[in-house]
Amino acid sequence: QQTFEINSDPHTRLNILTGERVLVSPHRSKRPWQGQVEDDNQEQRPSYDPKCYLCPTNERADGDVNPDYKESFVFVNDFSALLKDTPTADINEDELFIAESEKGICKVIAFSPRHDLTLPEMSVPAIKAVVDVWQKEFAALAEHEWIKYIQIFENKGAIMGCSNPHPHGQIWSQNHVPVELKKESKNQKTYFDNHGVTMLSAYVQAELRKNERIIEENDSFVALVPFWASWPYETMIVSKRPVQNILAFTDQEKEQLASILKLLTTRYDNLFNTSFPYSAGMHQAPVNSGDFPEWHWHMHFYPPLLRSATVKKFMVGYEMLANPQRDITPEFAAQQLRNCSTTHYKNV
Amino acid sequence: QQTFEINSDPHTRLNILTGERVLVSPHRSKRPWQGQVEDDNQEQRPSYDPKCYLCPTNERADGDVNPDYKESFVFVNDFSALLKDTPTADINEDELFIAESEKGICKVIAFSPRHDLTLPEMSVPAIKAVVDVWQKEFAALAEHEWIKYIQIFENKGAIMGCSNPHPHGQIWSQNHVPVELKKESKNQKTYFDNHGVTMLSAYVQAELRKNERIIEENDSFVALVPFWASWPYETMIVSKRPVQNILAFTDQEKEQLASILKLLTTRYDNLFNTSFPYSAGMHQAPVNSGDFPEWHWHMHFYPPLLRSATVKKFMVGYEMLANPQRDITPEFAAQQLRNCSTTHYKNV
Numbered sequence: 208q209q210t211f212e213i214n215s216d217p218h219t220r221l222n223i224l225t226g227e228r229v230l231v232s233p234h235r236s237k238r239p240w241q242g243q244v245e246d247d248n249q250e251q252r253p254s255y256d257p258k259c260y261l262c263p264t265n266e267r268a269d270g271d272v273n274p275d276y277k278e279s280f281v282f283v284n285d286f287s288a289l290l291k292d293t294p295t296a297d298i299n300e301d302e303l304f305i306a307e308s309e310k311g312i313c314k315v316i317a318f319s320p321r322h323d324l325t326l327p328e329m330s331v332p333a334i335k336a337v338v339d340v341w342q343k344e345f346a347a348l349a350e351h352e353w354i355k356y357i358q359i360f361e362n363k364g365a366i367m368g369c370s371n372p373h374p375h376g377q378i379w380s381q382n383h384v385p386v387e388l389k390k391e392s393k394n395q396k397t398y399f400d401n402h403g404v405t406m407l408s409a410y411v412q413a414e415l416r417k418n419e420r421i422i423e424e425n426d427s428f429v430a431l432v433p434f435w436a437s438w439p440y441e442t443m444i445v446s447k448r449p450v451q452n453i454l455a456f457t458d459q460e461k462e463q464l465a466s467i468l469k470l471l472t473t474r475y476d477n478l479f480n481t482s483f484p485y486s487a488g489m490h491q492a493p494v495n496s497g498d499f500p501e502w503h504w505h506m507h508f509y510p511p512l513l514r515s516a517t518v519k520k521f522m523v524g525y526e527m528l529a530n531p532q533r534d535i536t537p538e539f540a541a542q543q544l545r546n547c548s549t550t551h552y553k554n555v
Numbered sequence: 556q557q558t559f560e561i562n563s564d565p566h567t568r569l570n571i572l573t574g575e576r577v578l579v580s581p582h583r584s585k586r587p588w589q590g591q592v593e594d595d596n597q598e599q600r601p602s603y604d605p606k607c608y609l610c611p612t613n614e615r616a617d618g619d620v621n622p623d624y625k626e627s628f629v630f631v632n633d634f635s636a637l638l639k640d641t642p643t644a645d646i647n648e649d650e651l652f653i654a655e656s657e658k659g660i661c662k663v664i665a666f667s668p669r670h671d672l673t674l675p676e677m678s679v680p681a682i683k684a685v686v687d688v689w690q691k692e693f694a695a696l697a698e699h700e701w702i703k704y705i706q707i708f709e710n711k712g713a714i715m716g717c718s719n720p721h722p723h724g725q726i727w728s729q730n731h732v733p734v735e736l737k738k739e740s741k742n743q744k745t746y747f748d749n750h751g752v753t754m755l756s757a758y759v760q761a762e763l764r765k766n767e768r769i770i771e772e773n774d775s776f777v778a779l780v781p782f783w784a785s786w787p788y789e790t791m792i793v794s795k796r797p798v799q800n801i802l803a804f805t806d807q808e809k810e811q812l813a814s815i816l817k818l819l820t821t822r823y824d825n826l827f828n829t830s831f832p833y834s835a836g837m838h839q840a841p842v843n844s845g846d847f848p849e850w851h852w853h854m855h856f857y858p859p860l861l862r863s864a865t866v867k868k869f870m871v872g873y874e875m876l877a878n879p880q881r882d883i884t885p886e887f888a889a890q891q892l893r894n895c896s897t898t899h900y901k902n903v
């Protein structure tokens with residue numbers, strides 16, 4: 208063989224958002240798997256579970272009782288990783304021991320009163336109600352002058368550390384910008400300064416032209432497997448309009464976000480006929496720190512599964528110590544997701 | 556409360572090797588756990604397994620037959636992520652689609668002919684023989700002018716993606732320096748340029764003075780929980796002498812490395828009375844690319860367990876999207892490891 212083939216030869220690809228590379232080893236997907244297999248997560252859940260601390264009218268860890276809510280329900284995390292009243296400190300001992308106090312507010316959002324649903328099983332209007340709550344909560348948190356960054360996310364599935372299957376997400380907000388966001392800020396700014404448009408505008412246009420990694424598209428959003436995806440079925444939803452955060456979305460855009468969320472997560476469930484686990488979350492510009500015209504709203508989906516409902520990708524030894532690594536190509540993953548139906552397997 | 560308490564208040568700490576912060580939330584360790592629990596991995600294994608592709612005299616995936624080896628045994632990975640003969644390519648499409656071919660050699664090292672052992676259960680001379688092999692393999696790989704970085708590592712335990720319990724590690728070598736190493740190179744260089752000593756020399760001396768996070772010490776090595784540890788029981792072995800890579804170790808140093816490896820991994824097993832899973836690996840200077848006086852050999856241990864043999868830390872949503880996060884403090888973790896016996900629980 209004389210010429211390089213991106214579909215079969217080992218190579219690295221640059222994640223233009225983080226500035227870090229992923230190692231792609233396409234030929235390695237033939238490797239047999241004799242290691243750990245996961246639960247396939249097929250249990251049926253009741254629509255109401257008297258022992259669930261997220262179900263309406265139940266009691267939570269701190270003794271509070273949930274209201275009989277009909278859409279979504281938001282409360283401050285009973286075991287928040289960040290607290291509002293942490294005293295300030297800034298430590299630097301000989302450039303070796305460097306620490307700083309961090310304060311913040313952590314919230315939990317139950318997406319639905321129904322214990323047995325997940326996003327792909329909810330109606331578009333019900334998902335739209337969740338998007339409305341995300342927007343409202345983002346606005347309320349940004350009113351605290353000291354909050355500089357707001358992370359909206361969801362851990363779905365026990366394999367992703369989710370300790371309660373009741374559909375819910377979280378928001379962690381804090382007074383400094385976390386490490387992944389700093390990387391994305393830096394690279395988006397460099398591109399914007401050089402080209403006068405946001406990096407993700409140019410990227411999405413190029414991807415739409417190529418039409419190789421696109422999963423879904425509507426008037427306002429695109430869902431695709433990024434060229435530099437690390438996780439086997441990693442995807443990203445990007446707004447067509449370059450907006451800095453969720454506050455800019457119109458009612459129509461919020462409905463289109465709900466619609467693309469339903470379609471993408473339905474394809475995910477249909478890929479392996481399982482409630483597809485992932486961690487997902489929005490990346491948005493910092494708040495209360497000026498204007499960031501280079502920042503382009505997007506939402507990452509990081510799912511762990513590789514070959515089936517029970518075989519995941521392990522990001523371990525080489526990946527932790529040296530470099531993220533993947534076996535199947537992003538193009539192959541996109542093709543698999545494009546082949547999936549948008550009718551949920553439970554309804555077929 | 557008026558003043559900041561590092562043992563109880565949320566804060567970030569800087570990893571001086573990577574330049575990235577970890578969020579520490581000590582107050583959160585009281586959180587109850589209702590999520591996924593892992594297998595506790597207590598099975599007894601035979602000393603020889605006829606179905607194991609690493610045991611002496613057995614056949615491997617490619618049809619080769621293992622020799623009847625008595626210490627360790629090295630071969631090229633039958634499913635290598637990197638290959639020697641990959642054609643060269645360097646792609647950059649509009650600063651959006653950036654890729655480069657990567658070539659390398661991946662090897663597997665069986666640590667012992669005994670299927671039922673792990674490092675802490677091996678004798679110091681038997682571990683010393685493994686260190687000798689690491690040194691020999693490093694030297695042989697570095698003879699290829701085109702190889703620029705050599706990653707020696709071990710994935711231990713099914714939870715860490717290890718698909719065969721026979722004690723073994725891996726070496727992946729390649730023609731570019733991976734992302735984590737670039738970070739560590741940059742920060743070590745800055746420190747060395749400013750202070751004229753390696754960052755880890757200064758750090759280890761300061762840690763020895765404080766004696767708060769030290770687990771083991773001998774004439775040549777220190778094992779400690781780094782101030783910036785991300786994983787609950789993350790540790791690091793650092794050589795007292797600032798050497799760029801394993802080739803510099805004398806026979807006495809190799810024996811002392813074997814000894815500290817046995818003591819550290821024995822404490823790990825005793826922490827939760829289980830064969831303690833981890834990914835571990837050495838970080839060393841790039842090869843065939845000049846001199847790196849700032850580089851200081853060290854070995855990271857990234858273990859996933861948090862509270863018991865079955866409850867791990869999930870680095871998921873917030874951690875993947877924003878910032879690594881931990882609950883227990885590095886000081887608490889160090890104290891727990893210091894309290895563990897250095898006699899393996901199976902021998903008590």
Ligand SMILES: O=P(O)(O)O[C@H]1O[C@H](CO)[C@@H](O)[C@H](O)[C@H]1O
Pocket residue numbers: 520521522523524525526532710715716717718
């Ligand atoms: O090479 P192995 O043992 O087959 O595979 C294991 O280690 C590799 C290197 O860390 C990872 O890429 C794999 O995900 C993991 O399962």
Ligand SMILES: O=P(O)(O)O[C@H]1O[C@H](CO)[C@@H](O)[C@H](O)[C@H]1O
Pocket residue numbers: 362367368369370377868869870871872873874880
């Ligand atoms: O907040 P939860 O759901 O209790 O916990 C889960 O999500 C958090 C945020 O990603 C992680 O820190 C935890 O490790 C994970 O188990």
